[in-house]
Amino acid sequence: MTRERFIELVQVEQGSLRRFLLALCSGDRELADDLAQETLIKAWLASDGFVERFKFSTWLFKIAYNTFLDYKKKPRGVFEPVDETHPSQDRPDDAFKYEDLYHALSQLAEKTRMIILLYYMQGYSVIEIAKITSCNSVAVRQHLSRGRKQLKKLLENEEK
């Protein structure tokens, strides 16, 4: 894939990728953008292996899924390195609007959270989610069912 074609595809997908990662990271915009950058770099490095007849967004979200899991597994020290070019930003002003949603999502297991977001936010089918998460369809349905029940309970509690 040429560089120009890759940038073209990224420009189309970057918004939904960042929204997805923002929901995963409970509204931390800086972290979500860093993970999005890392995902796109990994995608660029692996772009020779991408066959254009497959859906670019599915492939990209698979990389994002693995990048987020790697981030969660990485041991974090007391002091995290500060990126001087992009100083820490406060959460955006509208983060309070979605506080209850972020809180409810953060209570879910990572895989369940991701599957819920891929299904409801990104609109992927069970089969596509199975490809992204390297699970079978049955496992995806179980995560969706479990996640729905938990979220319903958590959001109803928040409403009260």
Place this chain on the structure above:
Amino acid sequence: MKKNDLFENRIADYRPELSDDEEFMSRFVNKMDTIETVRRYCQHERHRLRCTFVVAFLSGIPVGIALTLFFIFHPLPLHLTAQSWTLPLLRFFAHNASLLISGLVVISISAVVAYVCTLFYNLFAFRSASSQQK
């Protein structure tokens, strides 16, 4: 499946404010440029090392073969050079031909080993640079 209206409504209403798209894309494109610079540098270094190896190989082995053949087919006319200032040098070459050829072969093999080691080092350096980029 039974609809979960509350939850689905919250997700449907989820339209968070993202940071500036242009700034995000510009950061990403800068990182791509850095990766390409590193790739080009590594390719150039591999090419340079390949040429160095070829020169070392081409100079070492044929010179060694040529010297061997020379000493086989051209025995030194020592009696003609009895008074020559080059006699000790020629005697040295005559008596130590096998040593010299062995030396040239060793130099060529060293060039090959040095090339292979440098290749592995560069591969390691490129992988470290790539993982640091990440």
